Amino acid sequence: MTETTLGVLITKSSSPRAGSVGQIVPGMMAKIIDENGTALGPYQEGELCFKGPLIMKGYVGDEASTKIAIDKDNWLHTGDVAYYDGDGYFFIVDRIKELIKYKAFQVAPAELEGILLTHPGISDAAVVGLPDEEAGELPLAFVVRRPGTSITAKEVQDFVAAKVSPQKKLRGGVQFVDAIPKNPTGKILRRVLKLVGLPDEEAGELPLAFVVRRPGTSITAKEVQDFVAAKVSPQKKLRGGVQFVDTIPKNPTGKILRRVLKERV
Structure with a gap:
């Protein structure tokens, strides 16, 4: 991220860790915090924060945004949900703003997308939050079928349900699409997915x-x-x-x- 000016995490070629973004570089500090700002221990998910000489001084001409990004103790809040293991390797889980708020739980779309992509009948997938009056948001999956397959929404829901805790089930349903909208770098355009309203595979659209x-x-x-x-x-x-x-x-x-x-x- 540009706010760190240079790379603050590095992976040593002699000891790579699958899925990790690396360990903190010398002279810098990193921590994972919960919603209250309390530092968390290994394998606990929270917001990734950095502190040290590589962190920017602030956004030019935008003091308000600077105060949001950098707290009074000079910690840069990245907006990334992450955790670190016992050896200090960090792993990115998702973006905080993309988390699905289901009741008292926070569900990471990237985790569910990773599971969906292991299904042999799915070539691509994206998950967003579907507003719900009682639960807050329900995980809703957009799925691209592999050519020649005919998996159903229920099969997809059951597949995910067998691999996750109850709060992460696809209670918002499954919608089959021709393609997942992405930007040139491959990032899922969740905002575009949410613009479709409330599609339905069989009916086309449902009155909302x-x-x-x-x-x-x-x-x-x-x-x-x-x-x-x-x-x-x-x-x-x-x-x-x-x-x-x-x-x-x-x-x-x-x-x-x-x-x-x-x-x-």
Whole structure:
């Protein structure tokens, strides 16, 4: 990362460690911290932080961003979820901003993607968080089938469920796509995936409602779905669910900005 000016982790050719980004270079310090800023021990996942002479002084003309990146003790917060082993080798797990918040748990998309790619019927995959009123977010997988295969969503979900703890199951479902959107360096464009709204392999798309509650009311998603279902034909039911929001984005003329809403999915 450019904020470190030079490489701060190095792997010795004489003792490489599979999957590791290396050990800290002489003169620099590194630590893993939890959400409260407490330093963690080996094999505990948290945010990777660096300190030392190679760290930048700050972003030119952007004091606010500098204060976010570098704390009062001069530790640079990378935004990477990582851990280190007993020999001081560091391993990157994912980006903090990409973590899926399922109930009280944080789920790393990269971990689930790695598992999905071990399935013989999957050529590529990406995982994002699907908003859920009760759980926060549900892991949702976008999967590219290998040519000639016909795996189903349930087979993919069962495959992952057999290899992960309960909170990491693909409770948001599986969507099959032709390709995973990526930038020129191969990084998954999760924002683009979230723009698809709520696709469905069999139906094409499912109606999803964004609702602003009236002050003092506490209607639930099911109550809204039942209310609509009683007034429409079956194909118009809110099968995509209901998401409660503070406001509905609109342009100056009052037109609903549906693209903005889709970015929230």
